[in-house]
Amino acid sequence: MIQSLLQLDQFQFLQFKPCTLKLDSGCILGVSGVSGSGKSLFLRALADLIPNSGGLCFRGQALLEFSPPVWRAEVCYLVASSAWWFDTVGPHCKTWDFNALSALGFEAGVMDWPISRLSTGEKQRLAFVRSLSHQPSVLLLDEPTASLDSQNQQQFEALLSSWVADGDRAAVLVSHDEGQLGRVSSTQYRIHNQELELV
Amino acid sequence: MILLSFIDLILASSFVLLLALTSFWLELSIGRQLLVSAVRSFVQLGLVGLVLKQIFLMQSPWLLGLIGLVMLSVAGKEILSRQHRRFSGLWTYGIGVGSMFISSFSITFLALVFLLGNQPWWQPQYAIPLLGMMLGNTMNGVALGLNQVTEKAYLERDAIEGRLALGQTPGLAMSDIRRRSAQVGLTPILSSMAVAGLVSLPGMMTGQILAGGDPFEAAKYQMMIMFMIAGGTGFGVLFSIYLSCHRLFDERGRLRLDRLNSK
Numbered sequence: 397m398i399q400s401l402l403q404l405d406q407f408q409f410l411q412f413k414p415c416t417l418k419l420d421s422g423c424i425l426g427v428s429g430v431s432g433s434g435k436s437l438f439l440r441a442l443a444d445l446i447p448n449s450g451g452l453c454f455r456g457q458a459l460l461e462f463s464p465p466v467w468r469a470e471v472c473y474l475v476a477s478s479a480w481w482f483d484t485v486g487p488h489c490k491t492w493d494f495n496a497l498s499a500l501g502f503e504a505g506v507m508d509w510p511i512s513r514l515s516t517g518e519k520q521r522l523a524f525v526r527s528l529s530h531q532p533s534v535l536l537l538d539e540p541t542a543s544l545d546s547q548n549q550q551q552f553e554a555l556l557s558s559w560v561a562d563g564d565r566a567a568v569l570v571s572h573d574e575g576q577l578g579r580v581s582s583t584q585y586r587i588h589n590q591e592l593e594l595v
Numbered sequence: 596m597i598l599l600s601f602i603d604l605i606l607a608s609s610f611v612l613l614l615a616l617t618s619f620w621l622e623l624s625i626g627r628q629l630l631v632s633a634v635r636s637f638v639q640l641g642l643v644g645l646v647l648k649q650i651f652l653m654q655s656p657w658l659l660g661l662i663g664l665v666m667l668s669v670a671g672k673e674i675l676s677r678q679h680r681r682f683s684g685l686w687t688y689g690i691g692v693g694s695m696f697i698s699s700f701s702i703t704f705l706a707l708v709f710l711l712g713n714q715p716w717w718q719p720q721y722a723i724p725l726l727g728m729m730l731g732n733t734m735n736g737v738a739l740g741l742n743q744v745t746e747k748a749y750l751e752r753d754a755i756e757g758r759l760a761l762g763q764t765p766g767l768a769m770s771d772i773r774r775r776s777a778q779v780g781l782t783p784i785l786s787s788m789a790v791a792g793l794v795s796l797p798g799m800m801t802g803q804i805l806a807g808g809d810p811f812e813a814a815k816y817q818m819m820i821m822f823m824i825a826g827g828t829g830f831g832v833l834f835s836i837y838l839s840c841h842r843l844f845d846e847r848g849r850l851r852l853d854r855l856n857s858k
Contacts, residue, residue, distance in 0.1 A: 443760055445849055464848035469762025479757030530761050
């Protein structure tokens with residue numbers, strides 16, 4: 397039997413009802429729900445950024461067997477409004493994935509761009525590449541295309557799909573865009589009344 | 596040494612009175628505060644002068660210890676009152692008092708025993724002023740540094756969590772905030788060391804010279820005090836920053852801003 401990348405068994409956080417599901421390698425799990433329903437909280441709980449309980453395994457090993465930084469490097473959360481802490485783009489990652497950069501339409505010169513001059517969309521695309529460059533196994537994406545135009549959205553979807561297909565990887569994609577969820581995700585869930593339900 | 600009479604003090608206080616009247620006249624609304632502070636300093640210093648006179652006569656180590664504790668707890672209270680965001684429970688007070696205790700008390704102790712070498716080492720007329728100067732300065736540094744850590748952690752929570760989410764340890768995610776907070780906490784003592792003697796004579800040296808002491812001997816004392824203060828403030832600030840960074844994260848390395856209450 398092939399082991400699932402992520403396995404949730406009666407997994408629980410805050411007041412949410414326990415949920416049980418599997419995320420297999422090569423899959424993208426889509427999550428929708430109205431604003432404030434707790435989609436981001438779900439991702440943050442999976443990255444162990446907020447207190448949680450119940451079963452959560454990565455490649456069959458329980459969360460608590462990992463040190464927190466190792467877990468978060470494998471199960472990597474990308475926040476909706478990306479955070480930047482140095483003055484220019486370059487220092488935010490040791491080894492940038494230049495293939496991913498060019499797939500989203502950036503050139504190598506982007507490394508010297510000052511953060512203060514980036515548009516919201518540019519920040520969002522660069523943050524996605526930054527997360528990919530850290531080589532996680534599971535990406536937790538929080539509305540990653542909220543400020544992108546349709547061309548950039550297509551580029552993003554193509555890059556995400558090829559990244560997931562290209563190895564032992566998977567992603568959880570939170571999005572408002574039903575069309576996008578339909579296009580890229582293999583299973584879809586909806587958060588409703590503090591419960592994750594299969595669509 | 597020229598002794599001051601009560602008339603001299605009243606004349607000196609006329610500067611403050613004049614300033615208070617001016618601020619009433621200009622409606623600056625600090626006149627009242629100014630008068631209250633002036634009266635407080637008059638009463639507090641007067642009492643301390645009288646009490647110290649007794650303490651120096653009694654020469655009791657227990658009394659000295661008690662005075663040290665009172666000084667420490669008042670300084671802790673002052674640190675607490677200068678925090679915009681406090682940890683819930685007694686954590687902020689504890690971190691402030693703990694880091695002041697570790698740095699100020701141990702450095703004062705070492706200086707009394709190995710540098711001054713009095714018999715007994717705790718002679719109050721050395722121990723109390725030294726400890727007071729150490730605590731006063733360390734208190735300022737710790738209050739500034741601690742406030743900087745919690746304030747920056749709150750304002751830059753997205754960046755901190757972003758860094759955690761990429762697999763950075765809490766220590767690495769806080770490294771810039773830690774560095775800047777240490778700089779903020781140490782700025783006062785750094786600048787007073789840099790301009791010592793050039794802009795103004797430090798308080799202790801001034802006192803010794805006014806009391807008729809040899810200026811060079813006074814300078815040597817002042818150097819010792821400056822180095823003690825720099826060490827005490829520095830280690831106090833570092834302890835408090837380390838402890839508060841530790842408290843900001845839980846055992847799973849999560850940023851726990853819910854442990855902070857805004858004032």
